[in-house]
Structures are given as structure tokens and as C-alpha cells.
Amino acid sequence: MAQSLTRSEPLQHWITVGNHLLNHPRLVLLKNVVFLLVLYHYWGRFYAKVLVGGPVRALYDLRDTIKKNLKCADWKGGRVSGTIYHGGDELTELLAEAYRMFAVANPLHPEVFPGIRRMEAESVAMVLAMYNAPSTGCGTMTSGGTESIVMACKTYRDMYKDLKGIRDPEMVVPITIHAAFMKAAGYFNIKLITVPVDPITYKVDIHRMAKAITKNTVMIAGSAVNFPHGIDDDIVALGQLAKKHNIGLHVDCCLGSFIMPFLEKAGFPTTLFDFRVEGVTSISCDTHKYGFAAKGSSIIMYREPKIRKYQYFLSADWTGGIYASPSMAGSRIEAIPQLHVIGNPIGPVVSFGSQASMNIYDVGDKLSSRGWNISPLQNPPALHVSVTLLWTHSADQFIKDLKASVDDLVADPESGKGGTASIYGTAASIPDKSIVEDVAASFIDLLYKA
Numbered sequence: 001m002a003q004s005l006t007r008s009e010p011l012q013h014w015i016t017v018g019n020h021l022l023n024h025p026r027l028v029l030l031k032n033v034v035f036l037l038v039l040y041h042y043w044g045r046f047y048a049k050v051l052v053g054g055p056v057r058a059l060y061d062l063r064d065t066i067k068k069n070l071k072c073a074d075w076k077g078g079r080v081s082g083t084i085y086h087g088g089d090e091l092t093e094l095l096a097e098a099y100r101m102f103a104v105a106n107p108l109h110p111e112v113f114p115g116i117r118r119m120e121a122e123s124v125a126m127v128l129a130m131y132n133a134p135s136t137g138c139g140t141m142t143s144g145g146t147e148s149i150v151m152a153c154k155t156y157r158d159m160y161k162d163l164k165g166i167r168d169p170e171m172v173v174p175i176t177i178h179a180a181f182m183k184a185a186g187y188f189n190i191k192l193i194t195v196p197v198d199p200i201t202y203k204v205d206i207h208r209m210a211k212a213i214t215k216n217t218v219m220i221a222g223s224a225v226n227f228p229h230g231i232d233d234d235i236v237a238l239g240q241l242a243k244k245h246n247i248g249l250h251v252d253c254c255l256g257s258f259i260m261p262f263l264e265k266a267g268f269p270t271t272l273f274d275f276r277v278e279g280v281t282s283i284s285c286d287t288h289k290y291g292f293a294a295k296g297s298s299i300i301m302y303r304e305p306k307i308r309k310y311q312y313f314l315s316a317d318w319t320g321g322i323y324a325s326p327s328m329a330g331s332r333i334e335a336i337p338q339l340h341v342i343g344n345p346i347g348p349v350v351s352f353g354s355q356a357s358m359n360i361y362d363v364g365d366k367l368s369s370r371g372w373n374i375s376p377l378q379n380p381p382a383l384h385v386s387v388t389l390l391w392t393h394s395a396d397q398f399i400k401d402l403k404a405s406v407d408d409l410v411a412d413p414e415s416g417k418g419g420t421a422s423i424y425g426t427a428a429s430i431p432d433k434s435i436v437e438d439v440a441a442s443f444i445d446l447l448y449k450a
């Protein structure tokens, strides 16, 4: 035992010396510096690779995946009807910047975002002026044409329940009115009565409209211009009907948006369609169409605040506080003998059908195979082009391709058989339209299948 203690003495000695050296203030300083350098080195790598590099890499990966997987039609080449109304790079940059600036803004809280409230109020005021509203004119912003229309329908339902005690509301609309009215009828339990259009002018038949109005009618509507054929209904005549029956008249200018108010100034022949027509009580105008704003943005205007108040949703006793919310929180054709333009469109939409010997849907499929994306219409069968800024650049090519498509079908009528013609042909031949609706519902189901 004594011997082993003696043997460990030198070891103890060197341990003491070593500790002494290691705890020398200069060495401690050196150790700390080395530690910090190592930490800095690894933190830098961690920061670059995980904290910053990770999200940035993820963003690039996401962009690549989107580019690879989410293909879209050649809208930049101006081959798409409507849908993207400007599409220029500079404007897209501006819109992206605006989105970035307001990505976290919440218009439901004007007290937190007073600037947003002001922007919305000024946008509404600007569009009211474009549509010649009286000084009492007012409105709100919505997420798109559909929401603006749906809101107007809810407004008249609630207003005439209150003012006239109407419990089974009805609306009378042209057959060519936008499907948003059908949606509103379904959502709000309003009976929808559609009225045919004149077979020559394609404007709603005013005489039949007058006959369809009953004591339960809360509103009528017309378009300036409509989606299918770009036709403006006779708003002056509709205004007289609305006044006579003391009901709402909504004018759908969602598509006519920033074109219709300027036609007169630009020297094109127009008839009155805005608030200058006495019976007009509301108008919808989409800022996200020919107003070139980002999707989704639209404006619903009313002649006076006492109508608009019925649009609002108010809940005074909600546990979360008093809740008040204003809305719902979406070419010219040269003479080609086989084709004819429907009606006399005055705005940016043109629709055309074909003579009986040719199926217009076959013409559409031929155009699709040439890279065009043109909307099919029905009752009667037709195609429609909603002219955009991008589209104007390729208008000449469109005419060429349209002629070539017709020529193909003249040369070989069988070459176009199938596709769209068979879908619409089959749909038209099924008397029970609920079957067609079931198929359409399955189509939407499929769209949401990841």
C-alpha cells in the first residue's frame, strides 16, 4: 500500500502541474476563443443549411414541382378566351408586390388596418362614379362576380321580406344570365324563373319578362354584357318594369366591368345600362376582369344605403362579440360562310354558331387541337371568345386557325367527330337533366382528388 502511494506521487505531481497550466488565464482565454470559433463555424452551417437554406430550397423545389406538374394552357400566347385579362409581366410583378404588402391584412378589422378600409372605400367610390351613380350610391367589395351577384340576390330577398312580407321570393332573369344567379337561387331558396331571349337579337324578351313577374317577385336582372354571347339586355325597358312593380333590378356588368362605361366615350354606339336608368337598383362590376386587378376582386353597387344594409350580416349576441360583416368572405370575326356571329355584341365578348351542316363543337375541338382554349355554349350550340389584352395579340392567328378548322371539317366532316360534340350531344339527348348534373358533380369530386 505504502509502495503504491510512493509510485503515484510523480503522477499526482504532473496532474497538479497540468491543472495549473490548463487553468492559466491565457490558456482559458485561448480555449474560449477556439470554442467560439467552432460554435460559429457550425452555427453558420446550421443557419445556412437548415434555417435559411431549408425554406429557400423548399421554395425552389415547390416552384419546380408547380412548373412540372401544374401545367396550364398557353394563356401567355393569348390563346385563352377571357380568364386572364392582362397578364403582362410588369402588372403581374405589381400585383405580386401588392399581395406581399397586404398578405396578412384582414379587412374584417378596419381598426387594425385603416388603410385597407380606405382603399376599399375609394375603389367602390371610383367604380360608382364610372357607373354614374347618384350621390346616394354605395357598395362593397367582394371576392368576385359570383359573390357580388349572390349578395345582390340575398339583399333583395331580405329587403322584400322586410318591406313587403314576401316569404316565397322569386327572381325573373334572362336565360342567358350568368349561372351565379342560379347559385344564389339555390343557396337562398329563391324561386328562379328564366325568360327566353329574342331569337334574332339575343336580348331578353321584355314582353315575356313582364308576364313572368308575380306578386312574389323580389328582383329582375339583365346583363351588360352577358357571358354567353356578349349581348347587352335592354336595361332601359327592364328599368321601367322594375319601377312599375317596385322590385329590384340588378345589372350584371361583371364582364362588361371596365369596358362598358368607356364605350360611349370611345365613340361606340351604346344604350343606357347604368344608374342613369331609373329602375336600376344595383350593379356588379368585376375589378378582376377588365379592371386588371388580381383575382378575386369585384364591386357590388347599390343606388342607396337603405338597400345595401340588407346585404350585411349582423350578429349582435355572438359570444365572440358583436359581429358585422358586409359580404361573404370568385375580334373581330371575318366572314366565314359556315359560321355566324350571335346577335350584335357591343362589348368584349363574341359568340358564334355554325350552319346546320357543321357541328360547332367540332370546330371547337379543331381549335383546341391547334392550341386554343375556347368556351363551348349550349341552347343554341355555339363557341365564345372573351377578348383580352393578350388575346388581341393573337387575333389574326385565331382567324387563320378558325378558317383552317372550318376548312378541315368541310374537307373531311368525319375528322372532327367525338369529344365535345358527343358530350353536349349526349347531354342534350337525356331528358332527365339531373343525370347530367350527377355526372358534373362527379367531375368536381374528381377535381378535388389529390
Ligand SMILES: Cc1ncc(COP(=O)(O)O)c(C=O)c1O
Pocket: 143, 144, 145, 146, 147, 149, 178, 180, 223, 225, 226, 227, 252, 253, 254, 255, 256, 286, 298, 330
Ligand atoms: C357576365 C358575368 N357575370 C358574372 C360572372 C362571374 O364572375 P366570377 O367568375 O368572378 O365569379 C362572369 C364570369 O365570367 C360573367 O361573365
